Amino acid sequence: MTTTNWWRGAVIYQIYPRSFLDTNGDGVGDLPGIVRKLDYIASLGVDAIWISPFFKSPMADFGYDIADYRDVDPLFGTVDDFDRLLAKAHSLGIKVMIDQVLSHCSAEHPWFKESRESRDNAKADWYVWADPKEDGTPPNNWMSLFGGVAWRWEPRREQYYLHNFLASQPDLNFHNPAVRQATLDNVKFWLDKGVDGLRLDAINFCFHDAQLRDNPPKPKEMRVGRGFSPDNPYAYQYHYYNNTQPENLGFLEDLRRLLDRYPDAAALGEISSEDSLATTAEYVGDQRLHMGYSFELLTDDFSATYIRGTVEKLEAAMTHGWPCWAVSNHDVQRAVTRWGNGDTAHDFASQLVALVCSLRGSVCLYQGEELGLPEADVPFEALQDPYGKVFWPKFKGRDGCRTPMPWSGEDTAGFSDGPSWLPIPDAHRAISVAAQEPDPHSVLNVVRSFLAWRKRHPALQHGRIVFFDAPEPVLALRRDTEDESLLAVFNLSAQAVEWALPEGLIVQTLEDHGLFSGVLVDRSVHLPARSVLYARIG
Known part of the structure; x- marks a missing residue:
């Protein structure tokens, strides 16, 4: 692709x-x-x-x-x-x-207004209509995401219609x-x-x-x-x-x-x-x-x-x-x-x-x-x-x-x-x-x-992604294209942490991206609270 x-x-x-x-x-x-x-x-x-x-x-x-x-x-x-x-x-x-x-x-859509009038009009089957059970209750147990049952009674048709959301949002019959x-x-x-x-x-x-x-x-x-x-x-x-x-x-x-x-x-x-x-x-x-x-x-x-x-x-x-x-x-x-x-x-x-x-x-x-x-x-x-x-x-x-x-x-x-x-x-x-x-x-x-800054780095736009093993609260990943490999390390906590670079990983600091940044010291990443470090791999 x-x-x-x-x-x-x-x-x-x-x-x-x-x-x-x-x-x-x-x-x-x-x-x-x-x-x-x-x-x-x-x-x-x-x-x-x-x-x-x-x-x-x-x-x-x-x-x-x-x-x-x-x-x-x-x-x-x-x-x-x-x-x-x-x-x-x-x-x-x-x-x-x-x-x-x-x-x-919407229940105010002309399609629904026509559909609800009878069981034999041109839009009769454009919504999800169902007969009640023998005791008059809805046809099944489906619930609405906005609370209560997902069926509303329509007296014109003597049927229920389905609404997965509000009762005023009838579901179309796809x-x-x-x-x-x-x-x-x-x-x-x-x-x-x-x-x-x-x-x-x-x-x-x-x-x-x-x-x-x-x-x-x-x-x-x-x-x-x-x-x-x-x-x-x-x-x-x-x-x-x-x-x-x-x-x-x-x-x-x-x-x-x-x-x-x-x-x-x-x-x-x-x-x-x-x-x-x-x-x-x-x-x-x-x-x-x-x-x-x-x-x-x-x-x-x-x-x-x-x-x-x-x-x-x-x-x-x-x-x-x-x-x-x-x-x-x-x-x-x-x-x-x-x-x-x-x-x-x-x-x-x-x-x-x-x-x-x-x-x-x-x-x-x-x-x-x-x-x-x-x-x-x-x-x-x-x-x-x-x-x-x-x-x-x-x-x-x-x-x-x-x-x-x-x-x-x-x-x-x-x-x-x-x-x-x-x-x-x-x-x-x-x-x-x-x-x-x-x-x-x-x-x-x-x-x-x-x-x-992100626009200048193709790896962040459409590169592959691989995560490194890191303890909480550190999230560490790399993004790779054929021409660029970047390391991104996030301290998700409100306290400073350190993370040791994986064995064999060679990185170089990048130009400023404007974020509150961690720093590289020898083989360790020092990450202040809520900070980010980006580095070039290789």
């Missing part, structure tokens, strides 16, 4: 549009706001942007419930605004990826060829506009088990991880039948054939299954998705052993494909809070960016990571996320990572002229873009320096 594709080793900057910049004073970010800040994004040195959904939607799940796949919601602007965004991004050398939510849509074709047609609409790639939300949820078999129970000690609250009854099952069905592979191949008609367009799949790494390996390759990422580095486990084990497991399974890694996004607690145990210092935030950018694969950086933003504490009365409202107070939802970007230290943080849709904490205003710009040692400027 060649290394010439733009997406291979790319740094992709995720924009959550309603929290990026508001230009019309309604408290919600919009597409013109993204256009206004594209020069800032270009200054970071990223290769692409991924824009979370901006399509027409009732916003029950803030855009991940789409009512019209081909139109922009007025909250965010117009199709013309998107065209201007695309043109300016391309003029700056930035690729544009858009979110595509294919497995489900067993129906007409649904698959309509989905591909919607994707083609945006590819024809010139988008460079797709981020595919919950892509392993497109198909369900046609026999509607019950999911088996999961033992209590196994109800952990995978991005949802451990007190969520969704965690009580092995989700063998409501997602990740073998028929999905054929659809991915159809999607890839469509993408291959557009020069260098790429697809990144979000994958959350019972064995997400195995599913990622299966879904990614020459005939399926270009890249895949899962929730494995979006969990609470922050140790060198866990990170190494996760990457090595995927490397062993996906010898033919290309991974993508992220440590933060719009669905999980921000990494500096989740992994920092209260340590949100400058060096830790910078180190996390360097760490994820040193793994083999492409990278998604979430807006605000370049500032070292910690998780915001959103009080219940200000909460917007339906997921958080259901599971409060044990799980506070996703609003804490979705608060608006702090552009300045003003009351509204330069985000809006009026009250914002979520509150902006004082701690974020104190480390705003404006506050960090003049400081060459700020997280923002260190990240800029590091990303520029």
Whole structure:
């Protein structure tokens, strides 16, 4: 596989549009706001942007419930605004990826409104409908990720419909060829506009088990991880039948054939299954998705052993494909809070960016990571996320990572002229873009320096990866191309450590990368707290 594709080793900057910049004073970010800040994004040195959904939607799940796949919601602007965004991004050398939510849509979508009316209309079989059991209960035991059973009664049809997420997000029936074709047609609409790639939300949820078999129970000690609250009854099952069905592979191949008609367009799949790494390996390759990422580095486990084990497991399974890694996004607690145990210092935030950018694969950086933003504490009365409202107070939802970007230290943080849709904490205003710009040692400027430095080293962009044996809290790895071999060593703790170089390994120091760095002394690497050392091997 060649290394010439733009997406291979790319740094992709995720924009959550309603929290990026508001230009019309309604408290919600919009597409013109993204256009206004594209020069800032270009200054970071990223290769692409991924824009979370901006399509027409009732916003029950803030855009991940789409009512019209081909139109922009007025909250965010117009199709013309998107065209201007695309043109300016391309003029700056930035690729544009858009979110595509294919497995489900909004209950306000015309397809669903027609489907629910009767059992014999033209869209009758476009969603997952099922008769009740004899006692009137749902057809099986499937649970919704957002809490409760995954079936909602529809009196017009006297049937249940499936919703793996909110009840207002009915699942499309991908067993129906007409649904698959309509989905591909919607994707083609945006590819024809010139988008460079797709981020595919919950892509392993497109198909369900046609026999509607019950999911088996999961033992209590196994109800952990995978991005949802451990007190969520969704965690009580092995989700063998409501997602990740073998028929999905054929659809991915159809999607890839469509993408291959557009020069260098790429697809990144979000994958959350019972064995997400195995599913990622299966879904990614020459005939399926270009890249895949899962929730494995979006969990609470922050140790060198866990990170190494996760990457090595995927490397062993996906010898033919290309991974993508992220440590933060719009669905999980921000990494500096989740992994920092209260340590949100400058060096830790910078180190996390360097760490994820040193793994083999492409990278998604979430807006605000370049500032070292910690998780915001959103009080219940200000909460917007339906997921958080259901599971409060044990799980506070996703609003804490979705608060608006702090552009300045003003009351509204330069985000809006009026009250914002979520509150902006004082701690974020104190480390705003404006506050960090003049400081060459700020997280923002260190990240800029590091990303520029990374571009000069092909080994970090698309080289092979091998880990060295090292005790906690040291993560040590090498990246190799035919022309370059680099050593990367991370001290993941808040205390200084030393690591002896492996026997026979010859290294030389590299030019400055801007990060808080360890030093080489004889055959030992001295690593201050939260530091990084890069060296040339040979």
